[in-house]
Amino acid sequence: MGTTPTRAVSTPVPSLPRLDPGVTLLETETHAVGPIDSLVLDHLLGQDGTAVWVDSHDHATTQQLARLAPSRRLLERVRVARGFTPFQHYELVDRLGAEIGPETALVVVPWADAPYRDDSLGRGDTASMMRGVADRLTTLADRASVPVLVTLKKTDSVTEPFDALSTRDLLYEATDLGPRFVGDSFETLVYPVDNGGVQTTLAFWERVLQRRHALAESETPRPGVA
Structure with missing residues (x-):
């Protein structure tokens, strides 16, 4: 008696927005680090x-990045500088031009406004x-000509200078159906997970990046292979 051939089931690979050169302003939930790290x-x-990251309020954590990164080599390509006061943060942003080189693939500045909400600063x-x-x-x-990923703690009179910028706006929200990115030319639908549900935990983002890594590896040309 013959056996019935088993059909391979193709599971959709989760998609994430592409970061193009220019300023991308990502709107997220308060201190939502999973979406930022994943992007x-x-x-x-x-x-x-490499990614050059000017951090504030502990968005960049080694433990979380290490957990999410599907390859340890990725962690070596993330350079983090932290500004603990408004003046330190401003100096780091001011020096970015000297830190950017041909090897720079991305600049990340989460909560770009947060350091300047310090009570020690006057309104001016x-x-x-x-x-x-x-x-x-x-x-x-x-x-x-490098992508610059920016998030803001909140939008109000303090962040008015960003209103006048030519930015690519990207919204992240956690919905009942799953995490969702929405931009001018991108919209995330539901990510599939093993149990048929959806998650927005670190474990969820870890699985997404593992599958994205596998896809990237499969698309990388190998020497001597046409």
């Missing part, structure tokens, strides 16, 4: 180069420094 690591999976200083941050990030993106 950064996925971007590095698709090309060579806050406004001036926020204008400086917005201008420097735009100039950097234009001159270096």
